[in-house]
Amino acid sequence: MTKELWLNLPVKKIPNSKAFFKTIGFSFDEEREREDMAAMKVGEKKVPVMLITENTFKNVIQHNITDTSKSSEMMISFDAESREEVDEIAQKVEKAGGTVFSKPSEIQGWMYGCAFTDLDGHRWNVLYMDMSKMSES
Missing domain, CATH: 3.30.720.120 (Signal recognition particle alu RNA binding heterodimer, srp9/1)
Incomplete structure (x- = not known):
């Protein structure tokens, strides 16, 4: 299939x-x-x-294209190798002209991530997931 x-x-x-x-x-x-x-x-x-x-x-x-200044149709997520990589990506996004709308932070005790918009307003999410801590939360 x-x-x-x-x-x-x-x-x-x-x-x-x-x-x-x-x-x-x-x-x-x-x-x-x-x-x-x-x-x-x-x-x-x-x-x-x-x-x-x-x-x-x-x-x-x-069909019409979503106006990303008013709404989002989806968020694209990808993983990072480490917390440091999340921080680096957030810095690179801002340097490249994107907007980090959710600064790097810990999420639920086992994830660390941030979220940003690209030049066209599409929303992206980058996460480092420490699976060894997942069951603790």
């Missing part, structure tokens, strides 16, 4: 979004890139997040 999962995310300007995500540590599959689309690779399994210009995205979905 399912062979691969990928996410499609509308962006205003591919070069700006690529620069933002490269700054915070993501890489791209240059072979899958077009003028209106870039394939960001996420995690060990290299799950693609397709950054697609808003016009192309709107044509594909045949």
